[in-house]
Amino acid sequence: MPDSTDALETFRGEARAWLEENFPKSIAHRGSELIGMEHVAEDADLDLWCQRLGAKGWATPTWPSEYGGGGLSQLEAEVLRKEMSALGAFNPLTVKAGMGITMVGPTILEYGTEEQKQRHIPPICRGEVFWALGYSEPNAGSDLASLQCKAEDKGDHWLVNGQKTWTSGANIAQWIGCLVRTDPDAPKRDGISFLILDMNQPGIETRPIELIAGASPFCETFFNDATTPKGELLGPLNGGWTVGKRLLQHERASQTGARGAGGAAAKKSIHALAKEYVGTDAEGRVADPELRTRITAHLMNAKAQNLTLSRMIAEARGNAKVSATASIMKNAASDVSQERAELAIEILGHSGLGWEGDPFEDHELEAVRHWLSGKAISIYGGSYEIQNNIIAKNILGLPESTQRG
Amino acid sequence: MAALTEEQNLLKEQAKTWAGEEAPVAKFREMRDRKTEAGFDKATWAGIGELGWPGIVVPEAFGGVDMGHLTFGVVLEELGRQLTASPLLASGLVGANALRLAGSEAQQSAWLPGIADATAIVTLAVDERPHHAPYGTALQAEKTGAGYRLSGEKKHVLEGGSADAFVVVARTGGKPGDAEGLSLFLVEAGQGGVSSQRLTLADSRGYANVNFDGVEVGADALLGSEGGAAPVLDQILDRARAGLAAEMLGVAGQSFDMTLDYLKNRVQFGEVIGGFQALGHRAAECFTKLELTRSCVEAALQAIDEAGDSHSQELALLCSLSKAKAGDFLHHMSNEMIQLHGGIGVTDEFDAGLYLKRARATEATFGNASFHRDRYATLLGY
Numbered sequence: 001m002p003d004s005t006d007a008l009e010t011f012r013g014e015a016r017a018w019l020e021e022n023f024p025k026s027i028a029h030r031g032s033e034l035i036g037m038e039h040v041a042e043d044a045d046l047d048l049w050c051q052r053l054g055a056k057g058w059a060t061p062t063w064p065s066e067y068g069g070g071g072l073s074q075l076e077a078e079v080l081r082k083e084m085s086a087l088g089a090f091n092p093l094t095v096k097a098g099m100g101i102t103m104v105g106p107t108i109l110e111y112g113t114e115e116q117k118q119r120h121i122p123p124i125c126r127g128e129v130f131w132a133l134g135y136s137e138p139n140a141g142s143d144l145a146s147l148q149c150k151a152e153d154k155g156d157h158w159l160v161n162g163q164k165t166w167t168s169g170a171n172i173a174q175w176i177g178c179l180v181r182t183d184p185d186a187p188k189r190d191g192i193s194f195l196i197l198d199m200n201q202p203g204i205e206t207r208p209i210e211l212i213a214g215a216s217p218f219c220e221t222f223f224n225d226a227t228t229p230k231g232e233l234l235g236p237l238n239g240g241w242t243v244g245k246r247l248l249q250h251e252r253a254s255q256t257g258a259r260g261a262g263g264a265a266a267k268k269s270i271h272a273l274a275k276e277y278v279g280t281d282a283e284g285r286v287a288d289p290e291l292r293t294r295i296t297a298h299l300m301n302a303k304a305q306n307l308t309l310s311r312m313i314a315e316a317r318g319n320a321k322v323s324a325t326a327s328i329m330k331n332a333a334s335d336v337s338q339e340r341a342e343l344a345i346e347i348l349g350h351s352g353l354g355w356e357g358d359p360f361e362d363h364e365l366e367a368v369r370h371w372l373s374g375k376a377i378s379i380y381g382g383s384y385e386i387q388n389n390i391i392a393k394n395i396l397g398l399p400e401s402t403q404r405g
Numbered sequence: 406m407a408a409l410t411e412e413q414n415l416l417k418e419q420a421k422t423w424a425g426e427e428a429p430v431a432k433f434r435e436m437r438d439r440k441t442e443a444g445f446d447k448a449t450w451a452g453i454g455e456l457g458w459p460g461i462v463v464p465e466a467f468g469g470v471d472m473g474h475l476t477f478g479v480v481l482e483e484l485g486r487q488l489t490a491s492p493l494l495a496s497g498l499v500g501a502n503a504l505r506l507a508g509s510e511a512q513q514s515a516w517l518p519g520i521a522d523a524t525a526i527v528t529l530a531v532d533e534r535p536h537h538a539p540y541g542t543a544l545q546a547e548k549t550g551a552g553y554r555l556s557g558e559k560k561h562v563l564e565g566g567s568a569d570a571f572v573v574v575a576r577t578g579g580k581p582g583d584a585e586g587l588s589l590f591l592v593e594a595g596q597g598g599v600s601s602q603r604l605t606l607a608d609s610r611g612y613a614n615v616n617f618d619g620v621e622v623g624a625d626a627l628l629g630s631e632g633g634a635a636p637v638l639d640q641i642l643d644r645a646r647a648g649l650a651a652e653m654l655g656v657a658g659q660s661f662d663m664t665l666d667y668l669k670n671r672v673q674f675g676e677v678i679g680g681f682q683a684l685g686h687r688a689a690e691c692f693t694k695l696e697l698t699r700s701c702v703e704a705a706l707q708a709i710d711e712a713g714d715s716h717s718q719e720l721a722l723l724c725s726l727s728k729a730k731a732g733d734f735l736h737h738m739s740n741e742m743i744q745l746h747g748g749i750g751v752t753d754e755f756d757a758g759l760y761l762k763r764a765r766a767t768e769a770t771f772g773n774a775s776f777h778r779d780r781y782a783t784l785l786g787y
Contacts (some may be wrong), residue, residue, distance in 0.1 A: 271787035286787050295787070296778040300701075300726050307406055307700035314408040328693045391692060392685035396665055399680035 011076050011201040011252075015083045017101060023089045031090030040096050050092055052124035059093035060101055060344045063109065067117055068125035078313060093127035094254075100124040100131035102254035104177050107247040111194075111235040120175070120196070124159040132199070134164035134178035134221060135244070142386050145178070145188045145241065151180040151195055158195060158233070160203070160226040166380065170219040175200045177245045182237060193240035194247075196232040203227060213372035249326055251381045256309055256329030268363075270340060271295055274347045291346070298339045305332045326393070327387040341371040392393045406704050413479050418466075420458075420483035427452055428489040436490065437609040443567045444499035444611025445490040454523025459497035464505065467517035473708040474498075474644060478651030479741055485655025488574065488763055490610050492526045495563035498648040501526030503572040506714060507589055507637045511629050516570065516591070527591075529549035529641065530559035530571040530615055537772040539574060539638055540584050544617065546575035552578075552623040555590060555598075558616045564768070565613030566603040568594055573617065584635040591630040596620055608759075608766035640716040643724035644734055646771045647705040653767045654702050657735040660742040660760045661695055664688070667746055684745065691738055698734040701727045729777035732768045739764040 024045035027034060032233040033040040053059045056070065061077040063069020084090065094101045105124045108116055123129045141333065149162025160180060170176065176197050183191030197204070203226030206219040235243035268276075271286065274295055279287040286292040312325060344367045345352045352367050354360030378384040392398040409417070426451045436446050452461065461477040464470020477498060484493065501520050504513050504527065519525025531539055544557025555575055562571070570593045579586025592599060598620035601613040629637055668679035668688055678684055705727035708720050739761040743750040750757045768774070 064580060103673075271782070271785060275787055284786070285782070292782055292787065293775075293778055296782045299785075300696075300778070300781065302695040303722075303726055304701050304730055307704045310406040310696050311408070311700045311703065314406055325696075328696055331693055332697060379633035383687065388686040389682070391689035392679075396679075396685075396688055396692060398665075398668060398685050398688060399677055 008075060011072075012079050012083060015080050016087075017133075018056070019083055019087050019089055022049075023084075023087060024049055028088035030194040031092075033086075035090070035092045035095045040092055046092060049089075050096060050127050053091065054093055054128075057125055059091050059097075059127060060105065060125045062371075063105065063121070063125060067109070067121035069121070074313070074316065086115055096127040096130065097124050098130040098173055098202045099177070100129060101127075101176075102248045103133065103247050104131045104175075106250045107177075107194075107243060110246065111243050113231070115231060116196075116234065123332055129174045130169055130172055132167050132170040132173035132176040132219075132221075133247075134167055134170075134176050136166040137163060138165050142383050144244075145192070145194065147179055147181060149178065149180050149260060150184065151182050151193065153182075153230075154227075155230075157227045159231050160195070160197065160223045160228065162223050164221040164223075165209070165218075167206070167219045167221040167234065168217045170199070170221045175199060176204075176210075176221070177234070177247070179240055182240075186238060188276060189241045191238055192244065194234040195228060195240075196234055197223075197226060197228045210376065213369045213398065216373070217357075234257065248382060252326035252330040252387070255377070255381050256326060256333050269393060270298065270343055271346070277347050277349060277351065295343060298336070298343055301332075301339060302336045305329075305336045327390045327395075330381065331378075331384055331387045331391075334384060337377055338374050341367070341374045345371045374390075406700070406707060409475070409479070413476055417479045417483060419456075420480045421486070423456065424483050424487040424489050425450075428484070428487055428491075430488050430759065433488045433609075434491055434756070434759065437611065440605075441638060442603065444552055444564070445492065445567075449489065450491045450493075450523055452495055453491050457521075459493060459501070459523045460521030462498065462505065463501050463521040465684045467513055468490070468521040469501075469517065473706075473710040474647065475703065475710055477648060478702065478706040481637055481648055481652040482655035482658070485652035486659040488656070492528070492564040492611070493566065494570075494648055494652060495528040496520050496523075496526045499529045499563070500570075500572060500645045501646045503527070503529055503589065503628065503641050504591075504709040506640055507572075507634070508591070509625075509628070511625070512628060514549075518568070525569045526564055526567055527570045527572065528562060528564050528568040529564070529574070529645070530562045531574045531638075531642070532560055533558060534560065537770070537776055538644060540635070541581050542574050542576050542587060542588070543581045544573065544575045546588055546590060547579050548577070549621065550628060552621065553590065555592065555617040555620040555622065558614060560614050561604065561606075561612050561770075562615050563614050564611045565601050566611055570594060571599075571615060572628065574634070574638060579632075585764040586632050587638060588631050589638065590622055590626045591628055592617070592620060592622060592626060594638060596622070606766055607762040608725075609762075610766065618763075619692065636716070639721065642771060643716070643721055644709055646777075647724045648707060649767055649771055650702045650727040651706065653731040653735045653764070654698060656760055656763055656767065657698065657731070657738045658695060660738045660757070660764075661691055661737075663756070664691070664738075664742045664745050687745070689712050692743055694734045694737065698730045701730040718784055722781060725772075725777040725781045725784070729771060730775040732774040732777070735764045736768060736774075 026045045027049060032183055034043060041158055057065060057068055058080060061070035061072045061080055062074060065071030101124060105121060108120055135144060137147050137149060149164060151158040151160045159379045176199055178195050178197060181191050182193040194279060198200050203224050205222045209216055209218040220287060274286045278279060278291060281287050309329060348364055348367055351364050354364055457470055458480050460469030462474060464471050481494060504516055506707060516525060516527055520527055531753055533543060546553045547657060548557050570591055573590045573592050575588050575590055576586055577588040598618040601615045604612040644706060661707050665688060668684060671678050705723040708723050712720050742757050743761060745756055749755045
């Protein structure tokens with residue numbers, strides 16, 4: 001048994017020693033402050049930590065070491081995660097790489113050629129490149145397969161024309177993985193390929209999208225005679241639907257942890273916030289009993305979500321298989337995250353609706369932005385409804401739905 | 406949180422097969438129609454005894470197998486799927502834990518072997534009103550020269566009509582509502598002054614109101630310390646709650662499976678109804694909740710096993726979480742089961758109603774979801 005208890009304990013000791021030596025104490029427990037959903041703060045110690053973590057391969061602990069990964073088993077990676085958490089350490093590279101670590105990397109490892117793996121995986125492991133993904137189009141969101149952006153075979157390269165939208169971080173990305181139409185005459189799922197493009201070329205332009213919460217990481221991305229070498233086709237020609245769906249499973253898996261309210265508001269538990277803003281009765285209970293009940297129901301949902309995540313990791317028993325259960329976890333995580341943000345806004349009252357300005361505290365302003373930006377969680381990466389379709393069809397074995405949504 | 410062990414998975418298969426063959430829901434229905442006095446089938450209970458399940462949490466020294474609560478939960482879940490009626494939970498889990506956690510060596514050797522081989526039924530007599538309220542106990546235990554005199558009534562006692570002995574929650578001090586002043590007594594059913602009135606509830610299981618009319622017991626009937634029973638009572642009840650939640654998970658899981666099967670086979674408007682997105686989404690949401698509930702139940706049972714004979718706030722939180730989540734989900738699932746089956750769902754001939762009735766009875770036992778949300782919030786200090 002490679003993961004016997006003794007071997008794991010030995011690894012735990014090694015991991016702890018390495019972390020104690022290499023993780024800068026100045027940034028301990030500051031993960032949520034230094035790295036947001038799509039940004040990484042300027043900090044010398046944070047930079048140092050990124051370099052060390054990337055060089056060790058532990059930002060991508062279970063990836064093969066020959067491409068710069070950590071080469072650890074799932075159980076060892078779980079031990080590492082716990083040891084990091086105990087020290088207040090965190091993994092900033094999952095954000096620094098954009099979609100590189102969470103989605104593109106695992107898909108290249110699965111479908112890529114040897115050349116593609118050697119070219120793309122090591123820089124991802126070191127957090128040196130930011131990846132974007134071109135999936136959605138203005139007329140193909142939830143109905144992804146009806147995408148129109150096309151790639152033509154020009155002998156030694158592909159010529160790409162069309163538009164993508166909701167491309168997170170496209171304005172700062174070095175690389176983008178795109179689903180493109182390579183056979184316009186085939187049935188819609190059979191004419192799609194997965195193509196990798198260099199973002200630094202004149203044929204690609206990006207335009208940021210402002211959301212209800214204000215600025216956002218999302219962009220519209222335009223391809224006007226953009227090109228990429230033939231060797232950047234990932235997986236089979238016209239077989240991109242399978243590759244793309246596989247990537248989405250990795251995406252869902254990466255979205256299964258409830259983010260909760262980010263920033264300063266997250267430092268306080270939701271019940272502490274309620275005691276402060278709503279007040280308490282003579283027995284020390286939250287003064288509004290109906291709110292108290294809903295807070296408790298929410299905390300129970302959050303705990304259930306968390307326990308389910310660890311149960312699924314345990315049941316996978318070291319098998320990294322990403323499966324349709326990721327859809328369950330994505331929806332549960334959306335519920336918990338949005339529930340918390342709604343509760344926070346309700347608890348803060350008018351103080352939680354401030355848009356900008358000195359009369360509001362930072363955590364109050366963050367709460368309103370977080371509440372609004374969180375509305376996207378149940379839409380991106382396959383909407384709540386799409387996930388339910390996947391559960392119904394792929395897990396429960398119900399027939400293909402006759403009324404599409 | 407760890408996954409089930411190979412041994413637990415094997416036992417799950419064994420329990421599933423046994424319940425399906427020896428104690429299926431058809432047998433429960435037949436027992437209901439016969440209006441069996443005990444609320445369970447004696448032969449079924451004896452069969453469970455032969456399998457050794459009532460001794461799963463009984464120490465080996467007293468004839469049990471001491472395999473832990475998660476293992477017990479696996480069995481309860483599978484029996485829950487078939488609505489198998491027996492005193493397994495009331496005696497094998499609750500009675501056994503009361504003795505294990507609070508009993509003296511003498512009390513344990515007198516009762517645990519009988520619990521383990523299903524020849525004795527020991528049940529907890531706790532509630533006195535329609536709602537679960539252990540600290541609300543008013544039943545008095547007055548000190549006498551030789552021991553104590555118990556006076557009062559316990560309501561809705563599980564297997565109260567068939568029990569050989571009761572672990573009675575009584576008040577030796579304080580007033581109803583206080584945690585202080587509670588004591589546990591072991592009282593035999595045949596003792597002078599003990600009488601019970603069989604109750605027929607919607608779920609057709611064995612319940613009774615038990616009256617203690619000046620029952621004289623010796624000092625050796627006291628389990629644990631006089632007046633200080635609240636902590637151990639909480640611990641016994643938490644184990645009961647997590648175990649019952651496992652049974653509820655089984656009731657809900659079977660309700661889900663039957664409903665899914667129906668969605669795959671029932672044709673309306675020329676199509677299998679499971680293809681209608683509105684129904685597919687309801688099934689997907691039920692399945693998601695089922696998975697979340699399972700995590701809570703298994704986590705609570707696992708935490709009990711890891712804690713050994715100790716208790717903690719974290720453990721109490723997990724037990725309340727499991728009972729509240731199982732209650733909410735079973736409530737939802739049993740209603741969805743009826744609605745998605747349409748007209749047949751409300752006929753007595755079909756089994757859905759049996760699951761609905763059992764659902765509500767288990768929800769109300771050992772604290773409903775409201776009780777546990779309140780407790781959860783109180784434990785967390787808000």
